[in-house]
Amino acid sequence: MLDVVTSPTVNRLDRSNAADVARWDAFVLACPQATFFHRSGWQVLIEDLFRHGTYYLYAESGGVIRGVLPLGYVKSRLFGKSLTSLPFSVYGGVAALDEEAAMALELEAQQLAQSLGVDHLELRNVQRRHADWPMQDLYVTFRKPIAATEEDNLLAIPRKQRAMVRKGIKNGLTSHIDTTADRFFALYADNVHRHGTPALPKAYFNQLLRVFGSDCEVLTVCAPDGRPVSSVLSFYFRDEVLPYYAGDAEAARELAANDFKYWELMRRACARGLKVFDYGRSKLDTGSYAFKKNWGFEPTPLHYEYQLYKTDAVPQNNPSNTKYRLLIATWRRMPIQLANWLGPKIVRNLG
Numbered sequence: 001m002l003d004v005v006t007s008p009t010v011n012r013l014d015r016s017n018a019a020d021v022a023r024w025d026a027f028v029l030a031c032p033q034a035t036f037f038h039r040s041g042w043q044v045l046i047e048d049l050f051r052h053g054t055y056y057l058y059a060e061s062g063g064v065i066r067g068v069l070p071l072g073y074v075k076s077r078l079f080g081k082s083l084t085s086l087p088f089s090v091y092g093g094v095a096a097l098d099e100e101a102a103m104a105l106e107l108e109a110q111q112l113a114q115s116l117g118v119d120h121l122e123l124r125n126v127q128r129r130h131a132d133w134p135m136q137d138l139y140v141t142f143r144k145p146i147a148a149t150e151e152d153n154l155l156a157i158p159r160k161q162r163a164m165v166r167k168g169i170k171n172g173l174t175s176h177i178d179t180t181a182d183r184f185f186a187l188y189a190d191n192v193h194r195h196g197t198p199a200l201p202k203a204y205f206n207q208l209l210r211v212f213g214s215d216c217e218v219l220t221v222c223a224p225d226g227r228p229v230s231s232v233l234s235f236y237f238r239d240e241v242l243p244y245y246a247g248d249a250e251a252a253r254e255l256a257a258n259d260f261k262y263w264e265l266m267r268r269a270c271a272r273g274l275k276v277f278d279y280g281r282s283k284l285d286t287g288s289y290a291f292k293k294n295w296g297f298e299p300t301p302l303h304y305e306y307q308l309y310k311t312d313a314v315p316q317n318n319p320s321n322t323k324y325r326l327l328i329a330t331w332r333r334m335p336i337q338l339a340n341w342l343g344p345k346i347v348r349n350l351g
Contacts, residue, residue, distance in 0.1 A: 006061045008101045010108045013056035015043055024058060027065040029238065033096065035126070036237035037089035038070060041211040046072045046087060049204055055083075057108055059101040067096025069105040073116060079315065080119040083112065090141070090244075090281040090302070092124035102129075110307055120315060121307040128303040134314050135306070140299035142279035142292040146241075146270050153270055154263070161259060161294045168260025172224040175264035177217060181205035184218045184231040188247030205233060205245070219268075221261045223251070230257035234265060239275040241265065262295070 013024055021040050028034040043054045053073035059066050072087035085092035096102035106123070113121040123129075126141070147153045154162060178184065181202060189199040208216050212235065220231040232246040243265055252258050266277055279297050282289040289299070306314055 008059035008061045008066050008104050010057055010059050010104050013040065013043070013058060015040065015047075015056075023065055024056070024068060027058075027068060028095065031068075031095045031097065033094070033126075034068070035091040035095070036215075036235045036240075036242060037086050037091050038068060038095050039212075039237075040070075042070060042086060042089065044211055045204070045207055049201075049207055050087070052087065055109075055112055057105050059096065059104045066098060067094055067101035067105050069094045069109055071109060071112070073118070080310070081117065082120055082122060082315075083109065083116060083118045084122040085109070085124060089124065090139070091126055093126070093129070093305075094123070113307065114309065117309075119308075119310040121309075122315075123305050125303045125305055128305070130305055133305040134308060136304035136314050137301065138283055139281050139302045139304065140284060140289070141281050141302055142297035142299055144277050144279070144297050146266065146274055146277050148270075150267055150270055153266055156296060157263075158294060158296050161296075164256045164259035165263040168221075168256035168263070171255050171260075173221050173229075173255060173257055173260045174224075175219055175221050175261070175268075178220050178231075179209075181209060181218060181233070183220045183228045184233055184245075184247060186247075187220075187228060187231045187249055188233075188245060190249065191247040194250075200245075208233065219261065219265055221252075221257045221264065223255060223257075227251075229255055230261045232261055232265060236274075239273075240278050241269040241274050241276070242278040242280060244280060 013020055015021060024040045028038045028040075031038075040056065043056055046052050046054050052075070055071040055073065057069045057071065059068075069085055070092065071083050071085050073081075073083050074087055075081050085094075094102045094105050096105065106129075109121060109123075122136075128135070147156055154165065157165060185202045185205055188205075189202075192199045205218075209218070215236045216233065217236065218231060218233050220228050223229050228249070230246070230248045230252045232243045235242045235244055243262065246258075246261070248258050248261075262279075269277060279292045279295070281302065282292060282299075284299075293299070308314070
């Protein structure tokens, strides 16, 4: 007798229900389409730290989860209202075992978006799902297998970039795993200030460490005299490492600390037996895009798909937008203490 699979029902995750949260995370860990950003811990950060509403939808049949879709509801004075999967994340959208569950979740999301009166619904998909939906084609991701040995990983780095790694080693740089975000934040905040963009609050990074525990880690590179010169906060998911936030002192360039930092992360990941190095998202034709290409990584387009309700154009809320050039120039000239105080009030609206 054949098993009958009933049509899925869509429910909302109640974060106070520990059993449902555990079911959600167990599904995410097992579902091939899921990413680190589908984990339930992001709901805590979006709600408690950024004060945005969330709608964590899951489709189930017979008590078995078949798909999830985490959504954040951002009401911004600067950029209007949006429903996004997922704010502050590079990957999102539906993670499902079958198309029926995926469609049920997307339909619920569209109905929710219209009931909330948002300007747009945004699904940050890795793979394209709807050829007829407007799409943002600005971003790519860089992923590459981690070789089995340290030597093979070093030799896989193109010659010129490998020379920079060796320069960092020769300069006597050392790497350390930090238990707090203190040293990371000082480097990160200074770095983004020099680039003219607001910094996320220090509390956010410490909360990441608390919420995700050993799956979130800070690696800091120090000069021979002990000065922190470069740092990266990374996520671990299944057999992958994802360096997500980074910061460098101005002295890092001369010391080759940035290259040494990512080499140390890759070397440590290899020692842990991890299989994939996810260099993360970059905008096309930017410095970070070129840097990752120089490491021998090839770009894969990301497919951010939209349903537009109050506009005819895909939103461009990013530094590449020419209308933000004056803001960027002004931010660079702002005293860093003022920028660090004001930045979190602005960046919470960006998502």
